Amino acid sequence: MVALRSLARPLISWVQSRFRSCPKLRHLMVETFxxxxxxxxxxxxxxxxxxxxVTSRMENQRATGFFNKEPDTIAWLDQLQPGDLFLDVGANIGVYxxxxxxxRGAAVVAFEPESQNFAALNRNIHRNxxxxxxxAFPLAASDEAGPTELHLSSFATGQSHHSAHAPVGEGGVVFRPVFVQGTLALTSDEAMARIAPGKTPRFVKIDVDGNEARVLGGMTALLANPKLEQVLVELSNGDPALIAMMEQAGFEVRRPDHTYGGRGNHIFVRKAAC
Structure with a gap:
């Protein structure tokens, strides 16, 4: 694949130069695209x-690995029943x-703050x-509400590892963002009360690459509602403090069977009432 890209670069450079300098050719190329x-x-x-x-390498990877990248997530979602409400926090382009x-016939509310991913998410909703x-809503779920910054690790559709509020990723690692965009932070409690008043998601998925504690800190009312049965959170290196917080909220953890890059999906299941 790398060799193919190397061979293609001279042709791409030639086409780009003509695209910029020749209006007629540019018109033809735009119309063709x-x-x-x-x-x-x-x-x-x-x-x-x-x-x-699919218009980017990462979107293509997500399409190619749709069912085999995170089979545990697919198996988890298979428990949903028609009409269940599912909250997807950090939806990216919307695969899940x-x-x-x-x-599964579920009703879905999806949060995705990154601009290009949000556009792709809506294209995919429309296309299907x-x-x-x-x-879908362009929100950064958090423990506070108001305008904030989203620090991007990459400016490409389908990418992840962005961070709201500060350029701090998984494990507290500070990174240099390639771009900083504006977004709106809102707690999941307030967002869901406005979006679906009187309703509670049965399942919640959280994939926010390091901001998990702040997301969960903004959904205390949802976590206290017995209608919320399970929460899937992608965690880096287990995160004992967050697991302890969820256990205190009345959930027991099912640890992942496998991890990828030190990350794994932890499923928190509400403990049965005594």
């Missing part, structure tokens, strides 16, 4: 394909939001005809 269908069909279960808009809606079934 507009007609190009960049939709990828992900083979689904039970004859239910999911369509993904789409799965929950298409294959899921308007109303999946509703």
């Amino acid at each position: 507009e007609e190009f269908d960049s939709t990828v069909v992900v083979d689904g279960k039970g004859g239910k394909p999911i369509l993904l808009h 939001s789409l799965y929950a809606a298409v294959h 005809g899921l308007a109303g079934a999946v509703v």
Whole structure:
């Protein structure tokens, strides 16, 4: 793949120079690109394909690894029943939001603050005809509300490892962002009270690359509601403090069978009432 890119670079450079200097060629290329269908069909279960808009390497990776990158997440989502409410915090381009809606018939609320991912998420919702079934909001879930900054690790659609409030990633590692965009922080408690008043998600997924404690700190009311049964959180190196916090909130942890890059999906299940 690297060799192919190296061979292609001279041609790409030549095309780019003509694109910038020749209006007629630029018009032709733009019109051609507009007609190009960049939709990828992900083979689904039970004859239910999911369509993904793919324009970047990372989007292509997410499409290619749809069912095998995190099989534990897919198996977890398979517990959802039609009509269940699912909250996806850090939805990225919407892989798991789409799965929950298409294959499980769940109603989905998705939060994704990064601008390009949010646009792709909405394209994917539209392309799959899921308007109303999946509703996305450009919010950074947190323990406080108000305008804030989102520090981007990469300026490309489908990428992750961005950080709200400060450029601090997993494990407290400070990084130099390639771009800082504005966003709006809101607690999940307040957001859900406004978005779905009187309703509580049965499942919540949190994938925020280091901001997990702040996200959970902003959903104390949801965590106290017995209708919220399970919370899946991707954690780096276990995070004993966060696990202890969830246990104190009335959940028991199911640790991951496998990890990737030191990260693993921890499933918190509400303890049975005595």
